[in-house]
Amino acid sequence: MIIAEKKPIEEVIEMVKDFRKILIVGCNECVTVCEAGGKREVAVLASSLRMYFMNQGKDTQIDEVTLERQCDREYLEEIRNRIEQYDVVISLACGVGVQFLAETYSRFPVYPGVNTCFMGVTEERGVWSERCQGCGQCILGSTGGICPISRCAKRLLNGPCGGSTKGKCEISKDLDCAWQLIIDRLKELDRLDEYEQIAPIKDWSTERAGGPRRVVREDVRQ
Amino acid sequence: MSVKTPSRLEKILDSGQLAVTSECGPPRGSDPEAITKKAKMIRNYVDAINITDNQTSVTRLCSLAACIHLKLMGIEPTLQMVVRDRNRIALQSDILGAASFDIHNILCLSGDHQKFGDCPQGQNVFDIDSMQLIQTVRHMRDEGKFLGGDDIQRPPQMFVGAAANPFADPFEIRVPRLAKKVAAGAEFIQTQCIYNLDKFELWMKQARDRGLHEKIYILAGVTPFKSVGMAKYMKNRVPGMDVPDDVVKRMAGVPKEKQPEEGIAICVETIQRLKECEGVRGFHIMAIEWEEKVPEIVERSGLYPRPRD
Structure with a gap:
């Protein structure tokens, strides 16, 4: 699978701090298995951002959705109706997913929430290593x-x-x-x-x- | 083995005499004197001088330019070339560049990982590996062709060398690996610095058992210790280096001001012992930033004077 790591929260904040309606999109495939961009990580990032904006006194809407995959058009279509309400999207998919999402919804700024690392295996929970280039x-x-x-x-x-x-x-x-x-x-x-x-x-x-x-x-x- | 190139080193080895080579690291700047000064110190004591290629991945004046400086002084250079920094286009191009100055020796290496150097964030290339670089030079020389298949006008005439580390792991493939380099087309070997003589002699014996000593000239690598600190550093910090405890102890057993002398003595004793080792056809003296000691080592080892043309 593709192994990714969560970006530091400070980096994500820097990217989206000027937006007021944010949609965080997770992916249910590889990044879920390596615990970087699945439903749970989407929730964690959402609450961190809510806390940040609250402390800044900025009223910001942050919503969450996790798609089956972001590297297939049919799943990306699932958010077509609701994406209009947001001014920015953070994708927690690998770089492939981020790009396909951005390609599909070219009018929306899409930012990456993870660093995509390599194709690898789970050696044990919390340890992933590369196997293929x-x-x-x-x-x-x-x-x-x-x-x-x-x-x-x-x-x-x-x-x-x-x-x-x-x-x-x-x-x-x-x-x-x-x-x-x-x-x-x-x-x-x-x-x-x-x-x-x-x-x-x-x-x-x-x-x-x-x-x-x-x-x-x-x-x-x- | 018969002489295939105009290399003087090859000629001396072919004559059956023990060859002596040494090496100089180019400067971290553009002053050619840094090279020419070292070369002048040792020129009459060695048959050829290797110029290292950004060793330990620290950026330096390039090996090719430094080799040209030697060539212009009438000294025979050995161009060290690592595959870390250049792809097959650049490697072939630099080989031709060297050949245009009639540089007749090349040493084909992988190169230390860039992690050890001054640009750990840099990209590496490794388009081909050291084994394939040996094949490439032989192909260019013997077939007169580029890797792409086109003819080379005035092909390079280079005596092709490779490194061997008898001490790296796994030991069981060290001799098969040497055989592989012979099969790839290597004609001479310069080994890693030898401190564990027993292990080196075992490696040589296994090489002889396969008749490899008759297919390739093996130059035993030696480096004198300047201090016990250097011995410990080499033992603990340099990958693939085998420094036995008793050697470190011997260095530690003499007062600091006597340690350089002890280091030279160990080096000379190593050469003297290995002169008797069947299949050792010469010595490669790597006196790291201590080139002024090369003449003394060569003389005391009974390797002076060097053959004249």
């Missing part, structure tokens, strides 16, 4: 199911570098060396001999480097 050409089959692009600080395809120490990355003792993990896994699978195959220079054109990406599937297109 969407390079568009998956190589997990040759790396024992561990991605060096998202998990090695230098995205080395032929690692590890000389900085790998006791299973940890040179940049942080809290970070596993991806190549240590790959080697351990290859060993477990009795495939360590594959380590000596040199990974070829990667075609990054399917990654961010190739420009904004698009997938078109004629077979499912309507």
Whole structure:
């Protein structure tokens, strides 16, 4: 899923302090699971803002809604009738949702309430970590199911570098060396001999480097 | 192995003599004297001088320009090139730039993560990795072609080196990794600083068991300690460094003013012991900001005089 973090309240206040009718829009998908932008976080942000405006002596209307998804038009349509009453929208969806909302309602200022971080997993409640950078050409089959692009600080395809120490990355003792993990896994699978195959220079054109990406599937297109 | 480039370093290694290389870090400014002064101190004691490429990710005068300064002095440079800061266009372009000055040695490296340097908020590139940079230089040299497939007019003639750290983890792949660099096309290796000689000799033995010592020239890396503080710093703070306790103890066991001398003694003893290690074809002396000691280390290790052309 997409992992996001709540923006500091001060930053959100700075963005919306001059508006008087605010709609906070949560998302029921990834950001709910990572506890950054679901129904509960919408409520928490709403009450923080109410308190701020009350202390400022400013009469401000703050309403809450949480959509099933903000990355699908059909769910964004659900607020078409009520959005007219507001002068600003704060979206707690990931950057994808914020943009699609802004695209759908282009007359309204839309501000982000979270920082979108990465595609990752829940290691345990309160701990999320990255697993994929969407390079568009998956190589997990040759790396024992561990991605060096998202998990090695230098995205080395032929690692590890000389900085790998006791299973940890040179940049942080809290970070596993991806190549240590790959080697351990290859060993477990009795495939360590594959380590000596040199990974070829990667075609990054399917990654961010190739420009904004698009997938078109004629077979499912309507 | 046969000579494939005009590199003097390659010629000396091919002749069977122990080679001696050293390195200089470029300045954090544009004064060329910072380079030329260090180079003058050591030029008669080494066969080639590496110029580091923004080492530890601290911004400095570029390796290529510093190499050109050496070349103009008649000294053979080794261009260190990291893949952290340049994509494949810039790497190939800089290789050609170096080749246009007849720089004949290159050392292909990943580069420390930018987190350690003066621009921790900067982007990194890592378009290709150090293994693939080795392949790239060999491809440009041997095929005379760019990665994109077009012909290169006057291809680079570079003796291709790589680094090896016998002490990084996991140890079991250190030799397979060396084999991988050989397969990628590396022709010489400069190792990480050696303080744990037993472990280094074990690594060399495993390399010999696979016959790798006959496929690549291995230059053992040494760095003299200036003080016990430096030994402790290297032991505890430098990633992938293996400094055994007894070495730290030995440095701590002499008074502060005698520590530089002790550091040089350890370095000389290391070289003397490793001269006997089969497969070690030379030494890479990294006297960090202590270049003036290189002549003494070379002389006391019995590596002077250097071969003349």
